[in-house]
Amino acid sequence: MQITKRQNIIISNPETRDFLADAYYPGTNEKLPLVIFVHGYKGYKDWGAWDLMAENFAEAGFFFVKFNFSHNGTTVEDPYNFADLEAFGNNNYSKELSDLGAVIDYFVADEKVDDQKIILIGHSRGGGISIIKTYEDERINGLITLASVDTLERFPKNEAFEKWKEAGVYYVVNGRTKQEMPHYYQFYEDFEKDEHRFDVERATEMAKAHVLIIHGTNDESVNVKSAEHLHILNPNSELYLIENANHTFGAKEPWEENEMPKDLKEVVKKCVEFINEKIVNE
DSSP states (O other): OOEEEEEEEEEOOTTSOOEEEEEEEESOSSOEEEEEEEOOTTOOTTSTTHHHHHHHHHHTTOEEEEEOOTTSSOOSSOTTSOOOHHHHHTOOHHHHHHHHHHHHHHHHTSTTEEEEEEEEEEETHHHHHHHHHHHHOTTOOEEEEESOOSOSOOOOOHHHHHHHHHHSEEEEEOTTTOOEEEEETHHHHHHHHTTTTTOHHHHHHHOOSEEEEEEETTOSSSOTHHHHHHHHHOTTSEEEEETTOOTTTTOOSSOOSSSOOHHHHHHHHHHHHHHIIIIIOO
């Protein structure tokens, strides 16, 4: 099957700044379901095995998009590195939701896309953002969370919080790149002023789309209990646990194999089945 790959498409968002997206899709005259992958904290569109995942979704008959949030630390000129730590420090949930809206708007206008079939796949913190967007945007028919958080209230606590407020910044060391990545206090201020909007639990309960929750039982970053909690909040959802899978379903950066790791293959297979059953063939 011939797969078209359009990489590093510039998306302009006047509310944030320009950022990049990739689109993978099969050669066909039929309009295709739009599947948008939303990366998580310290993530980016070219991380690990996400390219292979994109190819697999395209081969399954979908118009698959992955993108960099405008303030994830990458730049239009350098999408592969955290080249702009100042932007990273100034990221917040309002910006991410705005960027995701810009991505949806850009690709639903594509002549190859079926605008009646829109699915979000959110990984980790991107899962929380995807849940809120699904509740807010009635165009979205399907929501799949991968190792998703069940709350966006993930900030320093007690004394650490007071130090953050006083200093205006705290740093997290990136285990892979060893960069000290800043988080400015504006991040919390943005959350606090719109706390009701960022309530993942409420959005999960209210979401009208078909929902699939996928999580590894050996997730070292987000406990599997978060997935079970999301499922309780939305009893119409489907919960799918992958035994012993970790937070990235076996993928890592860099990923130098020609195939996806076993657990990520299982993720993609389950996602494709779910989208076909609930949205394509409903």
